[in-house]
Amino acid sequence: MNHKSINFVLSPSWRTDFLFAGASKNWLVHVGVVALTLLLILSAPESKDASGKAIIWFCTISVFSFSAVMLAKRYLSEKQKNPYELDSYTRHYAVLTAIIGTLWGLGAFIVAPLSNDLLMLYTLVVGGTALGAVSTQHVEQRVFLASIWTAIPLLALAHITHTVTNQNLAVAIMIVLYGVIITMLGKRMQAFLTKNAELSLSLADKVSNLTLTTAELERIRLIAENNSTAKSRLLAHISHDLRQPVHAIGLFAECLKDHATSQETRALLSQIEQSVISMSGLFRSLLDLTALENGRVRSLEIDFALDEVLGGIILQNQAAAQERGVTLRYVPNRLWVRTDPALLSTMVQNLVANAIKYAPGAKVLIGCRRQKGRISVEVHDTGPGFEPGDIDRVFEEFVRLTPVENTTVGGLGLGLSIVRKLSDILGLAVDASSKPPNGTVFRISGLVRAEAAAASREVDHQRIGSQLDGARIFVVDDDTATREGMRQLLQKWGCDVSVFAAPPDLEIARAADFLFVDRDLGPGVDGLAYASQTKQSLGVPAAIVTGSLSRDIEDGARAAGLTVLEKPARPAQVRSLLLTVLSGQTKPASAAAAAAADRVGTSNARSSAET
CATH class of the missing domain: 1.20.140 (Butyryl-CoA Dehydrogenase, subunit A; domain 3)
Known part of the structure; x- marks a missing residue:
């Protein structure tokens, strides 16, 4: 026919x-x-x-x-x-x-x-x-x-x-x-x-x-894409509108520490600071998950000393471990591996933070193990653990098997799901084993060994800490609270601070040793373009401060030789950045830190570079 x-x-x-x-x-x-x-x-x-x-x-x-x-x-x-x-x-x-x-x-x-x-x-x-x-x-x-x-x-x-x-x-x-x-x-x-x-x-x-079914599926797909886009826009607005005041609160809390005269006031400031840290963590988890789902996370593999990353994570979590009564131990090593140090740092940080949160009063051990020519990183804890049948569930989004006893410790149940997604990007394997009530072991395996390189330079913060005295720092931000918080914080460290609601002329900016420039300075004003022009014309180093990080911002900052500082930035991050730049170093000291500064990645990866 x-x-x-x-x-x-x-x-x-x-x-x-x-x-x-x-x-x-x-x-x-x-x-x-x-x-x-x-x-x-x-x-x-x-x-x-x-x-x-x-x-x-x-x-x-x-x-x-x-x-x-x-x-x-x-x-x-x-x-x-x-x-x-x-x-x-x-x-x-x-x-x-x-x-x-x-x-x-x-x-x-x-x-x-x-x-x-x-x-x-x-x-x-x-x-x-x-x-x-x-x-x-x-x-x-x-x-x-x-x-x-x-x-x-x-x-x-x-x-x-x-x-x-x-x-x-x-x-x-x-x-x-x-x-x-x-x-x-x-x-x-x-x-x-x-x-x-x-x-x-x-x-x-x-x-x-x-045909009708295909049309319906296409309609559903478009709805899902629109919902995903709407979710990303909502999170971007959250990051900009909510992280802005949280950023200012953290700066003010740090400034008030020197003025606290009573034990009650210091305790109150400590609680405020802890709340800011907790809220910042929630923001980072949500934005990290969105970045992973949208394919915005890219890996940059380099050879680095594993001890640099793991040692930094131990220092970062000491205070949280003490607050939860957790004994945090780390077995140093001389191993070098080839992977993305920033993403690996995020994975281990999430595992350690998870162990501290859900195993109060327990012992947590971080170490490495050689397995058939590859390296694995393991996090052991002596907490209550979970049933073996729940192993797959713990890596799902928004899953929390054990209620947190301390109500001051928050979370959305996203940490382990982020670890699993990052492992897929890096080509690594993540697994867990648990025998209640004898604790849990989380393992990141498949790391490729690398040859050890020459010893990296280290920053002596005590020796160069005095270099912040008299440093001329310009803060350009259209938010009054953020400008005032940065001014007080930097003056506390001995800096000579000038604040601006709008970008100053280049002749004025020439006098600065360093600029903190907000990305969003109001309609028609691009902070990234201004900072790039200042760096190119005057050679003045600058950091772009933003509450709505995107790939375009990160790519533009990297192309201009600028640092990206994501709100809410902790004072330790601000101080570490200034010490690194004003000590005459144009790059962070270690290979792992350099990769964390240069790569395009998640907010947790950047925050894990604190010292």
Whole structure:
């Protein structure tokens, strides 16, 4: 079945469409066959007396054939205008084919008196015409039956009417049997075509349903993408609008420490600081998860000493461990590995913080192990642990198996899910084992060993701490609370501080030793562009401070040689940055810290570089 017939079967009037589709060409061919038959009759020597009848026969059958052509053309042009009149076309078509079939049968009576050989030849022509009728009209049973059984009986009768012999009788019987055979063939073809039509209609229905389903899935996908985009925008607004005041609160709390005269005031400031740290952690977890889901985290593999990263994490978590009554131990090593130190630091930091949070009063041990040419980092704790059946669940988002006893310790249950996602980026494996109540072991395995490099330079903070005295620091921020908090904090460290709500002229900025420039300084004011221009024109180092970090900001800052400081920034981060820059170092001292400063990654990775 060609593509046109496929289109026909998808229409309610597919049978009539199929019947009339090629009818015009078929009947024109039929007229040609009739004309050749006439020539065959007229060329016979015995046809002189029958020539007139033959010509009348030809003209009559040709008229009805052209009538069939006109009916087919009219149907094809009128079927869209009068869809309820379609069956009448089929009835008229059947009448025409019956008349034409009858004329073919009557023609045999014109040929039979002429010669037996001519009659046999005429019989072959009628047989071929009948077969052609079956092939073109089998879609409508009444039409092809009218064509066959008006011609076949008359043809058989013509064989036995003029001369009755056994041979003619046998031929007549064979003609009738031939009619029966081609009738069966026509019915089988009709059944086959009907089955194909039903399958095509069923397929069309399934394709329609599939199209609707695909459209619905596409709609759902677009909704999901829009929701994801909306979520990212919401988190960006949260990071900018909420982290701004949290950033200022942390700065003010640090400034008030020197003015606290009573134990009660110092305890209150400590609680404020702890709350700021907790809220900052929540922001970082949410934004880290969003960055990972959006594919914004990229790894930068370098060779570095594993002890640099792990040792820094121990120092970072000492205060939190003491507050929770946790004994934090670390087994130093001289191993070098090749991976992204910032992302690895984030993974280990999350594991250590998780152990401290959920195992109060326990012992936590961090160490390394060699396994088949690779290195694994393990975090052991003697806390309550969890059931082995919950191992996969602990790596899911927003899952917290054990309630936190201390209400001052928050969290969303994202730390371990971030560890798993980062391990996929680095091509590492993360697993856990636990035997309640004997503690838990988390393991990061698959680290590739690297050759040890020359000893890295270290920053002596005690020796260079005095360099902050008199340092000229410019703070450019449109938020009043943030400007005031930074001013008080930097003055506490002995800096000469100037604050600006809008970018100062380059001639004024020339006097600065360092600039802290907020990324968002109001409509039409780009802090990154200003800091880049200052660095390029004056050579003044600067840090971009932002509450809505993005890949574009990080790429732009790195291209301009600027540092990115994400809000809420802890005072220790600000002090470490100033000491590093003002000591004459343009890069952090260690390879691991350098990678953390240069890479595009998550906020936890950057915060883990504190010292």
